[in-house]
Amino acid sequence: MARKVRVRFAPSPTGALHIGGVRTALYNYLFARQHGGDMLLRIEDTDSTRFVPGAEEYILEALDWLGIGIDEGLRWENGKIAQVGNHGPYRQSERREIYHQYVDQLIQSNHAYYAFDTPEQLDAKRAEIPNFQYDARTRMQMDNSLVIGIEEAKRRIAAGEKYVVRFLIEPNEDITVHDLIRGDVTINSSILDDKVLYKSADDLPTYHLANIVDDHLMEVSHVIRGEEWLPSAPLHVLLYRAFGWTDTMPEFAHLPLLLKPDGNGKLSKRDGDRLGFPVFPLEFHNQKDGSVSSGYRESGYFPEAVINFLALLGWHNSTDQEMFSMDELIQQFSLDRVSKSGAKFDYEKGKWFNHQYLQLKSNEELATIFMPILQFHLSPATCPLPPATCNLLPKVIGLVKDRVNFVPELWEQANFFFVAPTEYDEKSLAKRWKEDSPRHMTELLAVLEGIDENDWTTPAGKTAEEGVLNTVVMNWIAEHEYGVGIVMNAFRICLVGAARGPHIWNITDILGKDETLRRVCQALSVLK
């Protein structure tokens, strides 16, 4: 009896969604799709003090941008949050009554107890006793219902005293968790402390309780989450046992962590700032601390590239294939091909992926994306680009796209098509602008002037070398025994302002006769 696959991604709205979280979401999504199951999204906002406004919207929008679809729970629809499914609500802060019931169940079955020790008292205890832990060895010295009795505890609660509910863990029991990626992991219950399950201060459970209750109620079949949860997995197993839900306990898979590109440790927001790359899918303006974090979307990444890059950070299909569409990933993804060790985040590889996907896009599609960027550079004011410029765009992009990784970089590669150079690159001049260059250019001007306007543009279907311009200019060069390189490079500097860019006749094609001549004259007047 195969259970329907239901997985969940359950982020906390404490800030922007970290790229590691994105990968966790992606693996969950791939697994769900592959098995024809459901992908749920639940918000774990049980820490009221850490809530960041806008984080929820951010997470949902980011997943939507990346194409990680949500079948149930909270999702992004038409620019706002929508809730779907009949296991809701899907925000833990809206499930208080549900948790009350299960906390009571645990109290009544003696799997949990009330504790009144304040955070300050606990801190004092920890300062006083090295390695202090609230557990079987110490709980009878503490201020809880095990010591004072349940009646007295209830009296104090009724009197308004703050309390928590702790899980009572029996010591000296080996607990084995089967992990789909790592196999059996066994730990002894004595190292676990009596975890706080519920805090009356904000009338909310902690992660551990809420997580188990929700996964059970939402009929989650597989828990795929980060490795940081592995140490508490045995606690979760104990919780399933205490509730009597072992029959339907989900299977676990703990994913390796994403590590810093340099040095050691988990990848963090600070690494992105320090090394200059985004750690978040979308740009995020944190309303709580005022910080701004850069995002992959705003940096010019395609969602497909981010997905492909992330998918391969910890998973591999054992072939040499590198490029995977979402559909291919869904088809081929497998938890037992997920690596066990953490992966250092290699930003350079991410750029390469984006380069690949950019080459796959049509010039027209890229033109659409590039249009606003071009407009910004050309005329930051509102006036629309002239239609002639717009029509030219796909052709220009076709000439330069193979040399960029990101759409915004198109400007640096193609700016001279739209704006005549006013300055000339020092290095290029030093290397390519010779003593004879002014004379060459003056003569070239005359040669070009003699070419009929109708012969100017390379005919469709011909290569740049097959046009009239090439024939005429090459003949002229040969006739005077000028060096091809020396003339062409000087010419290029006149048109581009530097020794770079596509084939020269591709440039003259787009510039047209008038503009080409104008630029040579201009250069001649500036460069002596």
Add this chain to the structure above:
RNA sequence: GGUGCUAUCGUCUAGUGGCCUAGGACAACGGCCUCUCACGCCGUAAACCCCGGUUCGACUCCGGGUAGCACUACCA
């Protein structure tokens, strides 16, 4: 400190006892192409953490070290 997880080129990884003289990709370097800069193509350099054991044979299995990471909150 305790507990757990992990360990192949700089990085992501392939490798499930003989196909390994350890494969691919990114990055690096060199060459080709060429009017330039790129792209592209070709090539070079680059790794099995250490010590034992099992075995005819170990990158692969076992044990022990070591190292890295995670967890050790009324955070998730």
